[in-house]
Amino acid sequence: MVAIGNALFAAAAATVSTSSGSGTTSSLGAHQFQLADCSIDNFVPQFPAGQTQLVAPSQPPKFIGLAFGVQNYTCSTGNNFTSAGAVAELIDVSCIVSSPGFSTIQNDLYSFWTTLVPYSIQSIIDFLHIVNPPEILAQHYFVTNPITGQGISPKWDFTSSGKFQGVQDAFIIAKGKGTIPSPDDPTHDIAWLDVVQVEGDIASEVFRFDTVGGQPPSSCTYGKDKDISVKYVSKYIFYGGSLS
Ligand SMILES: *[C@@H]1O[C@H](CO)[C@@H](O)[C@H](O)[C@H]1NC(C)=O
Numbered sequence: 001m002v003a004i005g006n007a008l009f010a011a012a013a014a015t016v017s018t019s020s021g022s023g024t025t026s027s028l029g030a031h032q033f034q035l036a037d038c039s040i041d042n043f044v045p046q047f048p049a050g051q052t053q054l055v056a057p058s059q060p061p062k063f064i065g066l067a068f069g070v071q072n073y074t075c076s077t078g079n080n081f082t083s084a085g086a087v088a089e090l091i092d093v094s095c096i097v098s099s100p101g102f103s104t105i106q107n108d109l110y111s112f113w114t115t116l117v118p119y120s121i122q123s124i125i126d127f128l129h130i131v132n133p134p135e136i137l138a139q140h141y142f143v144t145n146p147i148t149g150q151g152i153s154p155k156w157d158f159t160s161s162g163k164f165q166g167v168q169d170a171f172i173i174a175k176g177k178g179t180i181p182s183p184d185d186p187t188h189d190i191a192w193l194d195v196v197q198v199e200g201d202i203a204s205e206v207f208r209f210d211t212v213g214g215q216p217p218s219s220c221t222y223g224k225d226k227d228i229s230v231k232y233v234s235k236y237i238f239y240g241g242s243l244s
């Protein structure tokens with residue numbers, strides 16, 4: 001919970017932040033600690049052994065976000081929920097990748113997000129945009145597929161805060177490359193993914209891993225059940241791209 005407090009509600013403390021060197025620091029009394037934009041050159045995400053769908057590139061990763069938000073679903077004619085996009089806020093967790101507990105931080109954030117946060121994801125995103133703490137890395141949402149003009153594609157947008165604010169190409173729109181069911185609890189936790197760039201310069205490849213929640217009920221009644229949004233948390237790690 002302390003880590004989550006740091007990540008999420010450093011919002012308040014961070015409004016009194018100053019920039020120094022390559023990262024953003026916050027001064028609390030005499031102590032200076034870096035909150036965002038730390039190097040993650042040596043960080044290697046842990047993907048399950050014995051599969052070839054998700055393989056971390058050998059180059060160092062550039063950004064890592066801990067995301068909280070919703071997965072949207074619509075009840076389709078097969079009487080099951082099919083994906084209809086997602087909305088999430090990504091917190092820059094680059095400065096805590098070596099902390100004890102980082103590998104399970106998604107569980108803490110999920111408990112917090114599902115039990116203690118009564119606001120919609122969009123209202124939180126809007127609020128954090130106003131407060132503008134340095135830990136906000138990006139927003140994740142869906143846009144019309146830019147290639148076919150039909151259906152939707154996932155986008156990670158770095159353009160509205162931090163060092164990429166106003167940088168037009170600081171985003172990635174992606175298409176699927178690989179996927180595995182969550183190795184933890186696949187009926188509750190959404191799949192892990194590897195997606196690759198279709199447009200944008202912030203990255204050429206993104207992995208979703210360490211997912212918690214987000215899965216819809218296994219069935220629904222077409223024509224009767226409304227669209228649903230299911231809360232989830234995950235990590236997203238970004239590789240490649242021409243911006244840094
Ligand atoms: C939903 O049902 C359709 C038709 O029965 C099936 O092809 C599809 O794989 C199902 N999708 C999911 C997400 O279960």
Ligand SMILES: *[C@@H]1O[C@H](CO)[C@@H](O)[C@H](O)[C@H]1NC(C)=O
Pocket residue numbers: 070071072084085086087122142229
């Ligand atoms: C997903 O649902 C949320 C509300 O829960 C809404 O704000 C958002 O626009 C929806 N996004 C998509 C892509 O349907």
